[in-house]
Amino acid sequence: MDGFNWQGGQAYRPLGGWVERPDDLQPQLDGDVSADVVVAGGGFAGLSTALELAARGAKVIVLEREFAGFGASGRNAGYLAGGQGLEYDLFLKRVGHQQAREIVRFYDEGVDYVERKLAEYAIDCDYNASGIIRAGVHPSQERKLRKSMRTGVQLGSPGEFLDYAAMRARGIPPAFLFGCHVPRGGTLDPGKYVLGLRRAALRAGVKLYENTPVLSWDEGPTVRVRTAKGSASAPFLVLATNAYTPQLGLLRNKVMPLRVSAIETEPLSSAQLASLGWPRREGIVTSHWTMESHRLTARNTLVLTTKRLRYIYGAQTPNVPDEASYRALARALHERFPMLGGVAIRSCWSGYISLAYDALPVVGAAGADRNILYTAGCSGHGVGTQSLMGLLLAERIRGAEHPLLSALHHRTPSTLPEPLQWCAVNSALGVANMMDDRVNRKARYAARS
Template sequence: MSLPPHAPSYYAASGLPQPARPPLQGAVEADVCIIGAGYTGLSTALHLAEAGLRVVVLEAARVGWGASGRNGGQLVHSYSRDIDVIEARHGPEAARALGAMAFEGAAIIKARIAQYQLDCHFQPGGLFTALTARQVRQLEAHQALWERLGHRELALLDARETEAAVGSRRYRAGLLDRSTGHVHPLRLAQGEAMAFESLGGVIHEGTAVTRIDRGEPAIVHTAQGQVKARFVVVACNAYIGQLEPQLAARAMPCGTQVIATEPLGDRFPEVLPSNWCVEDCNFLLDYFRLSADRRLLYGGGVVYGARDPAHIEAVIRPKLLRTFPQLRDVRIDHAWTGNFLLTLSRLPQVGRLSDNLYFSQGCSGHGVTFTHLIGRVLAEAIRGQAERFDAFASLPHLPFPGGRLFRVPFTALGALYYDLRDRLGI
């Protein structure tokens, strides 16, 4: 059986060698069956395997095939709605609980890299940048909020300092977070998969799940086999399809695009001399960083559906040139798209579909760190410590207005509105 290829990304072209992971054949038993070998599934699996549980991971395509292997590779703290918004909407208790976990995901990733010697090109340092006076005030408020939560590794940079770090004159200020950084995201997923397997865990690629029979134990069915497990975790995010329609109806897959230039070599030493990753403060933000071989990886925007490479370059190259006009003749070697899962609240959806059937989805653009946090939290809940899990599970989630038929046009209209606000600086 041939596996679906990875997206035509720089990451796929520079990933780690991987072992064969044949499709599931026949019936097996496990303590936990996890559906999806992206960050959520792999993080949960690794925590559980470290605790001595028998874990089987089923993946319809390949390890890291979805958003986990296609994203910008930036470790960004907190959630897509920050703690002040959570407090205003859901009260001080929810804000305290989620605030206590807001910086944990990046720490888990860095600990995993050190513990398992993961070769994923980690580089420290992340920068939020402001293009308008209003956004400068937002950065100042952002710093104050996170410092109230005990996060002290921040520094506000003025326009000159930001230009020196980025190599662009676009920005009025920048907020440096020394505790974050950036990685090769597919190599991170691949390395975590091999760490899990080193502990006795099993991954079956090319193994789509066809249905889940509720019960104790639950039975997870595939085309050629089944897994009987005490617990099941659904970790499919934007690629869940119709496996669990009630989960698919709660959120919306959205596409984002990334391009990778040719290696810059020493031709443009002023481009990101800090080697920090960068994202701006716009609602439809741009994000960029250098790869280990000094390509500029640049992403941004949101579309509803995949695009071909020529279209992706046409969308992203103008953004790149607004930041780095000196790269007008640079060659684009890779262009790709991938889906992330957006919720109406912009907060992740976590919960149970039955007593032993768990799920997590809808990171809304903050998936790299949140998935690693929630993997630990899901493992805690499965082992009987559900307090932190319940802090997420108790958050209310409303459907998109107009149901599945109208969620895309309504959300696209909202994105256009906020894009206009960004352009006008209001």
Template sequence: MSEPLPHAPSWYAASVDAAPLLPALKGDLGADVVVLGGGLTGLSAAIELAEAGRRVVVLEAQRIGWGASGRNGGQAIFGYGCEPHVLEAALGSDVARAMFDWSLEGVEMIHQRSARFGIDCDWQPGHAHVAIKPRQERALRAEREQLAERYGYELEWWPRETLVRQLDSRRYLGALFDARSGHLHPLKYVQGLARAARELGVQVFEASPVIRIERGEPLHFHTPAGRVTAAFGVLGGNAYLGPLVPELRTRLMPVGSYIAVTEPLGEARARGLIGNGMAVADVNWALDYFRLTRDHRLLFGGRASYSTLPPPHLPGVMRRRIAKVFPNLGPVKLEYVWGGNIGITASRAPHWGRLGSNLYYAQGYSGHGLNTAQLAGRIIAEAIRGQSERLDAFARLRHLPFPGGRWLRTPLLVTAMGWYKLRDALW
């Protein structure tokens, strides 16, 4: 067996046993469906299709879970990256309500698949969106009313006096708490999905980047040493798809996101920070999010980079952000600091659909992929099996290209995001 390729450095990769490297594709293969990407989207689609009797091949350029699926913040939350009103304005209230319910299905899939396939992914229930400014408090209260009245989804409102009983921070005015959302170890989960897919007969290849796609009927996916021919294809590369499919690239912007994990704090000290073990995220445009790990560390994420370039002196930046939230924590060592790209759309709504009659894609989870990416895989599998109603609903969402073209869109986005950050700071 070949030596394993390294995962991108992270506490996640360091806290799991290194899986044996799966073989790279060599030679020609035939399949019913070929999937690009060994993350949540691709593996979810592969599992659904294999269960329906399809022959499936998954091609992963690096390692299973190497991208955002295996090194994200680990928060699994109801909804999508955009607010419900974005979907309502585009598709009407009835379709938006159905899509909201589907997002809850994405969270439930974590529990169903963990139970069915024996995946221990460190699930911890509870999530709080927290307000820093009075306008954010008003917005969260209004969201609570809207979700209850129009979507039938009840959340708890915690004023500051209630919140500080669970969270050792005076930074926040209140919280919108959801007991059904929560957090997990994403690399453990995605590796568990890969094991399940292989047990169902899916052929999974690592170190097998797709370098060219011949479209038509059938499709041909080429790697450096092989080719897969299939009736249908699934594109699950998201922010790491690159220029392979130009018409998708213009609708997606890779954004750098960064995470720090402390040294072990001990159970008492960790529970002193977050008493009930929930995940927490503020509602700034460039947000902070944080939670505890099973081994009693603090995982703290944020400091998005819209140029995808890591901020200078990143460990120091993360220490200052942690101190702003938890001033009582004192000096603490950061044992892991890493980053990676997520894919956002201009509206933050998911971008799912098909190219031609047989090439399917899902991208643009906008930082909200743990529930929606695997939901996308299920919905694409439904469409390949002839039930396209749910995918057709998402495909009706109009996605504008980012302005500025290839060379100017990143500078323009950086400028726009600077304005939003200034607004968060001043208003």
């Protein structure tokens, strides 16, 4: 397509592009077991919660329906990003300036938390602490980008505007005309990170049961979680299931799963890398209404994500290819990096993020005994936020409320019932796509002029 070797379904990876099934797959739960805390979900949030609890002396069981890292934690783009560039317009007026500052601080602290844990658990995940650039591909995007950056700075998250000359001085590929450099964070291999958390949890004595979907649970002072061949009981249950939580019967009126897709090129040659420039390899996200993300990996491939979002009727999360999204990403690859010629696409994959209508995290407690804790609504920022959530939930379970957890308490807007939800969400996404397509047409015309 457009000069690129698009392989379609031949390149599809149902496990995502970062992980393989572990050689030491943990056994399925068979029988009845008990612990101090049961955690459902073996991603960033679930494993971080288990590790923080184990460090405080708790006996922890983690139930994972596939293998730890199978879901969004092992499928995302690998951006460790802070509070600069959030969807401020969706929540700032609702929560007020002071709470918004604390929410932004939560996002920024997530970056610091992950950096500390990489060192503590000795996880090598190819972390590149280069910061992130939020960029524009056409002059019409500059006003929106500057406004967002100013709001982020006012709320305490640093950022520096880079004009055309500054972008060229940094060696950023020329399709990206201007941008906001966010000094905090950078990019990493999310598969290596989540599998590193998995190894650390096993070393810490966390009991991990894989291939063990949660079927239901019985509320009470002791929560009993039912699985296909047994049960796990504890005074606390943590649902760290993010986009899959509505399918368990909780948060269906608060969050919705959105399908996000990615493509990865074959490794670039030395000549191709030289043609890009990009010496610091900053992760780049665009200021489209539905952003594009572009990053180089440690294996010298290019990974592009998002471009198109999709909501599946009934909050379902089928693990199937999304050919239309892969084609849109392939076109973006060609338009942003024409110097790469006919580079082949190595693989493509899709996964699900969890989004609330205000794009903020959804965290709280359910059940008559308030001992069923949940975290969802990563909204594409899960590497830092859902990792830090492990600390906040662990402290909550041990009887202390972290100030950043308190800062996240707010009234989440209610979602719509079906079929209104499907109609409203996909209509809004369609309008965003049309607006982004208009910008892209302008950028193509300008590039030819």
